[in-house]
Amino acid sequence: MEDSNRWQQVAKNYVWYLRFDNTVLIVLLGIFVGLSWFWDRIPNWLTYSAAGVLLAIWLILVLFWAPRRYRVTRYRLDADRVHFQLGAWWRKEISVTHNRLQHIEIQQGPVERILKISRVILYTAGGTGADLVIPGLPLATSEAIRNDLMQEIADEVVSDESITSAVRDNDEALPSADLPEDAQERPHDR
Numbered sequence: 409m410e411d412s413n414r415w416q417q418v419a420k421n422y423v424w425y426l427r428f429d430n431t432v433l434i435v436l437l438g439i440f441v442g443l444s445w446f447w448d449r450i451p452n453w454l455t456y457s458a459a460g461v462l463l464a465i466w467l468i469l470v471l472f473w474a475p476r477r478y479r480v481t482r483y484r485l486d487a488d489r490v491h492f493q494l495g496a497w498w499r500k501e502i503s504v505t506h507n508r509l510q511h512i513e514i515q516q517g518p519v520e521r522i523l524k525i526s527r528v529i530l531y532t533a534g535g536t537g538a539d540l541v542i543p544g545l546p547l548a549t550s551e552a553i554r555n556d557l558m559q560e561i562a563d564e565v566v567s568d569e570s571i572t573s574a575v576r577d578n579d580e581a582l583p584s585a586d587l588p589e590d591a592q593e594r595p596h597d598r
Contacts, residue, residue, distance in 0.1 A: 421523040422544025426474035434466040508532040
C-alpha cells in the first residue's frame with residue numbers, strides 16, 4: 409500500500425444515505441406525534457407545536473447537517489495505518505495500525521445497495537466490536553481497500569523468536585547470564 413498522505417472523500421451518494429437515515433428517524437418520531445393527536449388529554453396546540461419542531465429538526469438535518477457531515481467524512485490509507493475523520497459538529501479522528509487488524513468486512517444495507525455505496529469495517533486485536541467503520545464508499549473502493557489491507561496483513565513477517573532472547577550484532581545469542589534476571593528462564597516457565 410502506498411503512503412498517499414492524502415485524505416480521500418467518501419462517495420457523493422453518502423449525503424443521500426444520511427438524509428434518508430435522518431428522515432426515517434423523524435418519520436418514526438412523527439408517528440408518535442401523530443398518534444398523540446388522537447389522545448384527548450394532549451391539547452391540539454401541543455401536537456401541532458411538536459410537529460412543527462420535528463419538521464424544523466428534519467429540515468436542519470437534511471439541508472444543513474447531512475451535507476456538512478458528508479464534507480468532513482474522509483479517510484486516508486498510509487503505509488502502516490488507516491485514518492478516518494468525521495463529525496459535522498464534533499470532530500473525531502480514528503487511526504488503526506495495520507499490525508492490529510484481525511479481520512475486515514464489507515457491508516451493504518438495502519439503501520446502500522440502491523445508492524451503490526458500502527461500508528468497510530475493521531476489527532482489531534483486543535477489540536470487542538468494530539474498531540473502525542468507513543461508510544459511504546463505492547463497492548469497488550471498499551473491495552480494493554479490503555484486498556490491500558489483507559495483502560498487507562498476509563505479507564507481515566511473523567517471528568517465532570522469544571521476545572526475551574537477546575541477539576548480538578553478529579547474530580550470536582547472548583548467554584543467559586548476560587540477560588537481566590527477569591528475562592532469564594525460571595524453572596516454572598518450562
